Amino acid sequence: MKQKLLAIAVAGLSGTALAQSTVTITGLFDTGVQMFKTESAGVTTKTNRWGSSSNTGTTNLTFLVDEALGDNMKAGLFLETDPTAGTANAAASMWNSQNYLYLSGGFGKVSLGYMNNFANTAATTAQPFGTAMGGGYTSAFGRLNGVSVIGAPANVAVATAVTAGAFAGARDIRANNSIKWDSPSFSGFTAGLIYRSPNSGSGNAAADADGQTQVGLAYNNGPLNIAYAHSNILSNVASLNKGVTTHNLLGANYKFGTVTLYGGWTSSKSTGVNGAAAGLATSSVDARSWNVALKWQATPSLAIAANVLRSDDKLVADQDRSLNALGLDYAMSKRTTAYARWEGGDNDKSAVTGSAGGKFNRTAFGLKHSF
Numbered sequence: 001m002k003q004k005l006l007a008i009a010v011a012g013l014s015g016t017a018l019a020q021s022t023v024t025i026t027g028l029f030d031t032g033v034q035m036f037k038t039e040s041a042g043v044t045t046k047t048n049r050w051g052s053s054s055n056t057g058t059t060n061l062t063f064l065v066d067e068a069l070g071d072n073m074k075a076g077l078f079l080e081t082d083p084t085a086g087t088a089n090a091a092a093s094m095w096n097s098q099n100y101l102y103l104s105g106g107f108g109k110v111s112l113g114y115m116n117n118f119a120n121t122a123a124t125t126a127q128p129f130g131t132a133m134g135g136g137y138t139s140a141f142g143r144l145n146g147v148s149v150i151g152a153p154a155n156v157a158v159a160t161a162v163t164a165g166a167f168a169g170a171r172d173i174r175a176n177n178s179i180k181w182d183s184p185s186f187s188g189f190t191a192g193l194i195y196r197s198p199n200s201g202s203g204n205a206a207a208d209a210d211g212q213t214q215v216g217l218a219y220n221n222g223p224l225n226i227a228y229a230h231s232n233i234l235s236n237v238a239s240l241n242k243g244v245t246t247h248n249l250l251g252a253n254y255k256f257g258t259v260t261l262y263g264g265w266t267s268s269k270s271t272g273v274n275g276a277a278a279g280l281a282t283s284s285v286d287a288r289s290w291n292v293a294l295k296w297q298a299t300p301s302l303a304i305a306a307n308v309l310r311s312d313d314k315l316v317a318d319q320d321r322s323l324n325a326l327g328l329d330y331a332m333s334k335r336t337t338a339y340a341r342w343e344g345g346d347n348d349k350s351a352v353t354g355s356a357g358g359k360f361n362r363t364a365f366g367l368k369h370s371f
Contacts, residue, residue, distance in 0.1 A: 020068065027061040030054050030132075031085040032339070032366015040358025051086035055364040056132045056327070056339050059085040060097060073105035078113075098174065109182040117180070117194050118216025118229035119172035119249050125218075125227040126251030126264025127293040128305040131173070133341040133364060134325030136291060136309040140360075141323055141347065142171030143311060145268040146233075146245040146285035169321075169347065170268070172231055172247055175212045188221025198234055223255040245270040245285060262293035262307075286314035291323075303329045309345075320349040336369045 034052035038045045053059055065077040080097040100113025120131070123143070129135030136143040178196040198211035211234040218227045231247040251264040270285035293307035309323040323345035330338045344361040 022066045024064045024066070025062070026064070026371065028057050028059055028368060028370045029085055030057050030059050030366065030368035032364050034362060034364040037361045038358055039360075052364060052366070053085035053087075054082075054132060055341055055366055056329070056337075056368055057130060058082050058097075058132070062098075071105070073103070076102050076104070078102065078111075078115075100180075106184065108184045111180040111182075113178070114174055114176055115178060115180050115194075116174050117172065117178075117214055117231075118192055118218075118227070119214065119231050119247060120174070121216065121218065122227040122229045122249035122251040123171070123264065123266075124251070125225055125253060125262075126249075127262050127291055127307045127309075128253075128260065128295040129293075129307060129325060129327060129341075131171075133362060134305070134307050134323075134327050134343045136289075136307065136323045136325075137171050139171070140169075141321070141343075141345070142169045143266055143289045143291070143309060143323075144170040144172060144247050144249075145287035145311070145313065145319075146170055146247070146270050172214075172229075172233075172249075178212070185220075188219050190216075190218045190220070192216040224252070225254075226250075226252045243271050258297040260295045262291075262295070264291045264293075265289070288312045288314070301331045303331075305329075318349075322346050322349065335371060336367065338365075338367055340365050 031051055031053055032055050034049040034055060036047045036049065060080055060082045062078070062080040064079075067075045069075055077100075079095055079099050081094055082097040098113075098115055100111045100115050102109055102111040104110075120137075123137045124130045124135065127135050131137045175194070175196045178194055180194045181192055183191045192215070194212065194214040194216070196212045212231065214229060214231040216227070216229045219225070227250075229247070229249045231249075233245045233247070234243075246267075246269050248267045249264070250266070251262070253260050253262040266289045268285050268287045289309060289311040291307060291309035293305065295303060295305040297303050305325075305327040307323070307325040309325075311321040313319040313321075323343060325341070325343040327342075328340045332338055341364045342362070344359075346359045348358060
């Protein structure tokens with residue numbers, strides 16, 4: 001349910017309304033219990049997390065401000081915070097997720113700030129779990145390899161991380177201080193462009209040296225949905241990870257009655273030198289991943305989903321990875337859903353000594369409420 005507030009600007013003493021803005025507040029709260037087990041280097045670790053947050057969706061509070069400008073043009077503001085459900089969030093930034101200004105019209109939509117990108121769209125079009133458990137696009141299991149751009153492109157400066165092949169597990173969601181253009185829809189076809197220049201931002205040298213260019217294409221019309229993203233990420237922080245990482249992501253789904261079939265493919269490749277300042281040898285990124293998934297709306301209230309994902313590392317370290325997932329959602333009302341999730345796999349099937357990989361098994365039960 002969306003709560004709307006109406007604000008009217010009044011000019012001087014005349015009382016004449018000059019502009020009208022609509023503020024829409026939406027959100028999601030997801031919490032439950034999670035049982036987590038990892039096996040790495042012969043050591044098994046088990047953890048039970050009561051009040052585990054965002055197992056099926058990102059807990060968030062979002063404010064959307066729209067103002068009609070006339071001539072079919074509109075200006076707006078998008079502010080979103082993603083708190084960790086069940087905690088005090090004392091150290092969290094208030095606006096730690098999407099936050100941007102935009103202008104839309106016949107030319108499409110131009111946004112300035114911190115926006116979800118086309119890679120995120122392609123990855124979530126490829127499977128029914130989004131960026132949560134089971135989708136392979138979480139912070140714990142990013143299906144891409146190489147430089148990650150959650151916030152800004154991240155750079156690995158630790159020698160052991162480079163030599164252990166720890167470039168697996170990245171995801172491309174958004175970048176700081178970006179400009180984004182979304183085209184109008186032409187019979188379901190859309191295109192877009194995102195650009196973040198190097199040395200732009202808040203003055204943080206580690207983040208400001210990175211840049212990104214991304215192109216997105218999509219088709220959404222009827223039962224078929226397709227999304228593609230091509231992303232080039234420039235990394236050059238104090239000669240660490242100098243070079244360009246390129247990601248390609250393709251996702252699609254098709255609905256047959258109560259069943260939706262999904263599929264996806266990605267590639268990650270880099271050029272340049274990683275870790276040169278630490279005196280390390282040239283290190284690269286070269287990997288592919290694919291997935292197949294389905295969702296069955298068994299009844300109006302019950303949905304069942306599954307996903308199978310494999311990642312193939314082409315480097316000598318051969319850090320192949322795997323993920324299998326199952327999910328169940330039971331809608332108790334239009335806004336409240338009970339869920340169960342399971343995912344298991346291996347973050348490093350090559351068992352490289354000292355790597356962050358290893359077998360894992362995660363199960364969660366909980367509730368989510370949207371408004």
